[in-house]
Amino acid sequence: MYKILLRENSQTRVIQTQGQQSLLEILRNEDYSIYAPCGGKGRCGKCLVDIKGEGKVLACNYYPAGDIEVILPAKEEAQILATQTAYLEDFPPAHSRQLLHPDAYGAAIDLGTTTIVCYFVHLASGRIVKISSWMNPQTAYGADVISRISYCQENPGGLKLLQKILTESINKEFNSFLSEMKAGKQQIQETVIAGNTTMLHILLGYNPEPLALAPFTPAFTAQQVHKAENSSLLLHPLGRLITLPCISAYVGSDIVAGLAVLKVPLQHYLFLDIGTNGEMALVKGEEIFTCATAAGPAFEGAGLSSGMPALKGAIAAFESPSNYKVIGDVRPVGICGSGVIDSVAWLRRNHLMDESGLIQQDFEIYPGIQITQADIREIQLAKSAIYSGIKILLKRAGLNFQELEALFLAGGLGNYIHIPSAVEIGLLPAELKDKTFAVGNSAGIGALQFLRSEVFANKVDRVIQQSQYIELSDDEDFALEFAMNMDFLK
Numbered sequence: 001m002y003k004i005l006l007r008e009n010s011q012t013r014v015i016q017t018q019g020q021q022s023l024l025e026i027l028r029n030e031d032y033s034i035y036a037p038c039g040g041k042g043r044c045g046k047c048l049v050d051i052k053g054e055g056k057v058l059a060c061n062y063y064p065a066g067d068i069e070v071i072l073p074a075k076e077e078a079q080i081l082a083t084q085t086a087y088l089e090d091f092p093p094a095h096s097r098q099l100l101h102p103d104a105y106g107a108a109i110d111l112g113t114t115t116i117v118c119y120f121v122h123l124a125s126g127r128i129v130k131i132s133s134w135m136n137p138q139t140a141y142g143a144d145v146i147s148r149i150s151y152c153q154e155n156p157g158g159l160k161l162l163q164k165i166l167t168e169s170i171n172k173e174f175n176s177f178l179s180e181m182k183a184g185k186q187q188i189q190e191t192v193i194a195g196n197t198t199m200l201h202i203l204l205g206y207n208p209e210p211l212a213l214a215p216f217t218p219a220f221t222a223q224q225v226h227k228a229e230n231s232s233l234l235l236h237p238l239g240r241l242i243t244l245p246c247i248s249a250y251v252g253s254d255i256v257a258g259l260a261v262l263k264v265p266l267q268h269y270l271f272l273d274i275g276t277n278g279e280m281a282l283v284k285g286e287e288i289f290t291c292a293t294a295a296g297p298a299f300e301g302a303g304l305s306s307g308m309p310a311l312k313g314a315i316a317a318f319e320s321p322s323n324y325k326v327i328g329d330v331r332p333v334g335i336c337g338s339g340v341i342d343s344v345a346w347l348r349r350n351h352l353m354d355e356s357g358l359i360q361q362d363f364e365i366y367p368g369i370q371i372t373q374a375d376i377r378e379i380q381l382a383k384s385a386i387y388s389g390i391k392i393l394l395k396r397a398g399l400n401f402q403e404l405e406a407l408f409l410a411g412g413l414g415n416y417i418h419i420p421s422a423v424e425i426g427l428l429p430a431e432l433k434d435k436t437f438a439v440g441n442s443a444g445i446g447a448l449q450f451l452r453s454e455v456f457a458n459k460v461d462r463v464i465q466q467s468q469y470i471e472l473s474d475d476e477d478f479a480l481e482f483a484m485n486m487d488f489l490k
């Protein structure tokens, strides 16, 4: 039996271990969330912790063989991306539900793979009382949905564990909100959640494994309504948990809620959430064509040598080696998706990378933060997957770029991204450069409108009825498009 002294900021704690588990597993079991994009497979190099006297080690590859002292990295704060934008509709509060308390509250949640945003609403008035955001604790088990599904496949009890840490993190926010409001323990009457199909499966305890295997059949796509007693969430005993409907295994209710809440008097437009999975929709009048690309989590900063999510310390914008912006104005510790897109565009513009993506040497942005050849390959795969997905949607809808009136970018990256750079690297179409707009957290705002107004439920139903899903792995043109869009053309 060995002793592990854990130091986190000014706090210390001692735990015991027998040495058969990796340090990552030990820390997870003790409820310390270590960022582990590859899910503990020793590939991403991100789960670094400091061992006194030994220096930095990968927690997933380190098996304590004696007493040690571990200095844990500072906890990262999720960046709130929660505000209503002009592109999203705001419904007047109108709901016929019977209130179970004069000051009953509701929670509208955008359940993201990386971050979770929660809007607490006073149900009688429809007023937003608080907005919270935090890292999805499952990031300690992998950056993207595929690594979370693998964890469920490879570990007996894996699904239960991922479900438990997720519901516990939501309940923790509920508790802190209720104590701030000096409200009773069970004053949250209704919770509405929008998220990708995998996140919703794990939240509700459904086996997500079929989502990773052809023919990619979800256990459910329809709206789910659970009574409080079946939800694991801290709700009023007569309250309910509602998850919004999905379209397919990889086009989730985050896209459905986003499409339903868009307020745009247009006929033909694209809606794109790059995130970890490149979900997209093409609206053509009354028809909606949707698909999802296996873009991987590169634009979320995972899988890249110096990549990180858009958190404090991330280089989020890069104009030149002497002009870049770091989130929180602190010393940079890594680079997030928008910074990577800017940097790759700069390399191409300055002839330091050729059209095939070849660089002469790794590009150091700041001591210890670099873009490597392998990073560029990851970016090429991701950008080609997304651009090719857009091309296939256009083909199936019988439209061309000139006929599109706008491209709306949802989610965090959409907000940070520098559109000219995204166009320069071939992630977004040049034809839509001046018609591309960030809409903010449309999934969360959609869940919020569902909570506030019964009218919004009709809009959600319409999106589901109008949508058709195109499975890109079955599409005869996708492989060719994918190969053709790999290069960085001017």
Ligand code: FES
Pocket (backbone or CB within 6 Å): 035, 036, 037, 038, 039, 040, 041, 042, 043, 044, 045, 046, 047, 058, 059, 060, 061
């Ligand atoms: S290298 Fe340890 S989690 Fe990826």
